[in-house]
Amino acid sequence: MQNWIDAYSWINIRFLLQGLGITILISVISVVLSFIFGSILGIIRYAKIPYFSKIIGFIIDVIRNLPLLLIIFFTYFGLPAFGFKPDTIPAAILAMTVFESMMIAEIIRSGILAVDVGQMEASRAMGMKMGQAMWHVVLPQAYKKMIPALVSQFISLIKDTSLATIIVVPELMQHGQVVYGQNPNYIIPVFVAMAIMYFVVCYALSLLSKVIDRRMA
Amino acid sequence: MKRFKYLALIITSLLLVLTLAGCGTQPLSSQNVLENDKKSNTITWGVKADQKLIGLIDVKDGKEKGFEIDLAKAITKKVLGKNGNAKFVTVTSQSRIPLLKNGNIDAIIATMSILPDRKKVIDFSDSYFDAGQSILVKKNSSIKSVKDLNGKTVTSAVGSNSVNNIQKIAPKARVLQLPDFAQALTALKSGQGEAMTTDNVILAGLAVENPDYKLVGGTFTTEPYGIGINKGQDDFRKAINKGLKEVIKDGTYNKLIMKWFGNVPGFDYKEVLRK
Amino acid sequence: MIKLLVDNWSAFISGFGWTVLSSLLALFFSLIIGSLFAILEVMPSKVARVIGNVYVEVFRNIPLLVITMFFYLVIPLYVVKINGFTAGTIGLTIYTSAFIAETVRSGINSVDDGQMEAARAQGMTFWQAMKNVVLPQAFKLVIPPLGNQFINLVKNSSVLAFVAGFDLMYQGNAIASTTFETVNTYVVVGLFYLVITLPISYYMQHLERKLA
Numbered sequence: 001m002q003n004w005i006d007a008y009s010w011i012n013i014r015f016l017l018q019g020l021g022i023t024i025l026i027s028v029i030s031v032v033l034s035f036i037f038g039s040i041l042g043i044i045r046y047a048k049i050p051y052f053s054k055i056i057g058f059i060i061d062v063i064r065n066l067p068l069l070l071i072i073f074f075t076y077f078g079l080p081a082f083g084f085k086p087d088t089i090p091a092a093i094l095a096m097t098v099f100e101s102m103m104i105a106e107i108i109r110s111g112i113l114a115v116d117v118g119q120m121e122a123s124r125a126m127g128m129k130m131g132q133a134m135w136h137v138v139l140p141q142a143y144k145k146m147i148p149a150l151v152s153q154f155i156s157l158i159k160d161t162s163l164a165t166i167i168v169v170p171e172l173m174q175h176g177q178v179v180y181g182q183n184p185n186y187i188i189p190v191f192v193a194m195a196i197m198y199f200v201v202c203y204a205l206s207l208l209s210k211v212i213d214r215r216m217a
Numbered sequence: 218m219k220r221f222k223y224l225a226l227i228i229t230s231l232l233l234v235l236t237l238a239g240c241g242t243q244p245l246s247s248q249n250v251l252e253n254d255k256k257s258n259t260i261t262w263g264v265k266a267d268q269k270l271i272g273l274i275d276v277k278d279g280k281e282k283g284f285e286i287d288l289a290k291a292i293t294k295k296v297l298g299k300n301g302n303a304k305f306v307t308v309t310s311q312s313r314i315p316l317l318k319n320g321n322i323d324a325i326i327a328t329m330s331i332l333p334d335r336k337k338v339i340d341f342s343d344s345y346f347d348a349g350q351s352i353l354v355k356k357n358s359s360i361k362s363v364k365d366l367n368g369k370t371v372t373s374a375v376g377s378n379s380v381n382n383i384q385k386i387a388p389k390a391r392v393l394q395l396p397d398f399a400q401a402l403t404a405l406k407s408g409q410g411e412a413m414t415t416d417n418v419i420l421a422g423l424a425v426e427n428p429d430y431k432l433v434g435g436t437f438t439t440e441p442y443g444i445g446i447n448k449g450q451d452d453f454r455k456a457i458n459k460g461l462k463e464v465i466k467d468g469t470y471n472k473l474i475m476k477w478f479g480n481v482p483g484f485d486y487k488e489v490l491r492k
Numbered sequence: 493m494i495k496l497l498v499d500n501w502s503a504f505i506s507g508f509g510w511t512v513l514s515s516l517l518a519l520f521f522s523l524i525i526g527s528l529f530a531i532l533e534v535m536p537s538k539v540a541r542v543i544g545n546v547y548v549e550v551f552r553n554i555p556l557l558v559i560t561m562f563f564y565l566v567i568p569l570y571v572v573k574i575n576g577f578t579a580g581t582i583g584l585t586i587y588t589s590a591f592i593a594e595t596v597r598s599g600i601n602s603v604d605d606g607q608m609e610a611a612r613a614q615g616m617t618f619w620q621a622m623k624n625v626v627l628p629q630a631f632k633l634v635i636p637p638l639g640n641q642f643i644n645l646v647k648n649s650s651v652l653a654f655v656a657g658f659d660l661m662y663q664g665n666a667i668a669s670t671t672f673e674t675v676n677t678y679v680v681v682g683l684f685y686l687v688i689t690l691p692i693s694y695y696m697q698h699l700e701r702k703l704a
Contacts, residue, residue: 077315166312
């Protein structure tokens with residue numbers, strides 16, 4: 001009934017691998033961008049600037065608590081109303097970045113909170129400014145502590161790119177749909193192949209994170 | 218007091234979100250699509266990427282192929298001249314109208330029937346294909362026509378009007394809307410439903426690879442497919458209609474029908490030829 | 493937007509109900525399954541640890557969408573007929589249980605080893621010591637992360653839309669494609685999700701602050 005041999009022809013597998021390439025591309029760009037924005041937002045929220053931090057904090061909480069699928073719909077269908085018409089890949093990157101920045105902001109904030117308060121005070125007492133103390137003393141330690149959380153967030157991001165198939169981004173999941181669109185008897189072999197591809201990439205990353213963790217400890 | 222401030226903050230932010238969302242319903246800008254396309258020498262078409270015979274990406278070279286793709290290319294050449302470019306953006310039944318209204322694409326050629334409800338939000342060209350809704354069932358199924366669907370579960374895809382039609386004709390049928398037609402067929406094969414329904418041409422494309430399944434009961438609606446165009450783009454619509462007429466007149470249209478549907482079991486291509 | 497909400501009120505509410513039901517069911521079962529695999533991972537037997545590890549790593553590293561589609565399309569073909577709601581909830585349960593297993597395991601690990609040893613020295617079996625001494629302390633430690641898992645669960649339940657699970661997102665898609673008011677529909681859908689997730693999120697932050 002299911003046609004495993006034809007489904008795994010080199011042409012089909014190559015097409016799936018191209019999709020995987022786009023998945024990784026979107027994930028890497030989004031993770032870099034959201035690491036930067038997430039850090040900024042996390043520090044703003046931590047810094048407790050009157051009103052401003054509260055508003056940022058509220059926005060973070062709202063976006064964090066929405067399904068990513070909705071954020072994707074908003075960027076692709078909603079943004080053009082404001083005169084900005086992203087293609088599917090930029091739209092996916094934008095959606096992932098917005099969502100992941102909020103997740104990372106929370107990780108960063110709790111990472112900073114986990115660094116002993118005494119360290120900040122000691123650095124201030126030694127004459128450092130708030131920003132200096134943050135940059136030289138608190139953040140390096142906070143990032144070290146956060147590595148496992150950040151890596152697992154990166155893994156989530158890779159898995160979550162599969163949702164972007166809803167707006168026809170040519171990533172792995174969508175390429176899977178095209179392959180079984182040729183012949184619906186390919187559907188199960190294709191799902192198995194996709195599961196293996198996602199697993200290999202994500203598991204390799206989680207192993208890497210364990211190695212880093214052990215070195216640092 | 219502090220709590221009140223927080224509440225006020227939440228309410229203001231929610232209002233802000235709502236107002237921003239409200240802007241989303243404003244009509245599209247009044248640009249002239251035909252002039253823009255002539256300037257860029259390109260028409261951007263929204264097409265299907267996962268439908269055999271109609272619009273499917275070829276996994277060998279990543280290019281879209283199918284009847285609608287070829288037709289879109291032919292019409293583009295008539296509208297913009299021999300060197301006109303057709304650019305394709307892949308859409309789904311769910312995303313095609315929002316993308317057109319947003320201006321991501323200039324025209325939709327994606328198995329979309331001309332319907333009064335849709336005419337309220339977008340315009341259509343003349344019909345370029347006469348499909349009709351039908352049902353696909355397992356070879357030994359007791360379902361012989363659409364009336365037998367009452368009390369049964371039927372699969373289809375999100376955003377297709379097949380769902381509304383079934384609810385009118387067989388109101389007691391339960392409909393499951395899957396993200397695409399291949400999944401709707403697989404859901405049928407895994408026993409999630411007893412039948413699958415959508416336009417005959419789509420079902421025929423799926424049945425090619427699945428000889429255990431057949432179309433039954435003929436068509437019970439007529440689904441004239443039209444090219445979707447934004448409201449207020451009359452110049453563009455007229456140009457597309459003129460292009461379509463020329464494509465039919467010079468025989469290109471019938472050649473394309475033969476090329477894609479000439480050999481499909483359960484589908485009589487002669488019925489859709491145009492003179 | 494108000495009109496959209498009023499016109500489609502029953503669809504939104506039924507979607508909301510299925511989303512809540514699916515999330516609660518998945519939470520309940522994934523707590524049980526997750527805890528079981530967490531215990532497997534810390535058992536003295538090597539076989540048990542390997543089984544626990546494989547389960548957790550496999551399901552943590554595959555997208556939920558792939559797991560859910562697999563249950564929806566494959567299980568009915570070869571095993572038993574299940575509908576989209578059930579398949580989606582099973583997919584959610586399995587996916588979430590892998591994360592809960594990780595959370596609970598780290599909770600167990602942070603309970604002092606000496607406690608387990610002391611309990612065993614007093615003549616308790618491994619399971620007795622686990623149940624009466626270690627797990628109660630571990631659960632207290634992991635309540636905030638578990639709350640976050642529940643929020644993830646509610647958000648993730650939107651994959652039910654991919655398997656015709658009648659949830660909030662499925663109804664949203666159906667409403668958006670009949671009314672053509674795409675953005676407004678999804679704003680309403682978003683508000684419905686926030687009604688569940690935001691209060692839990694704030695409560696968890698409050699709890700974390702209290703525990704810290």
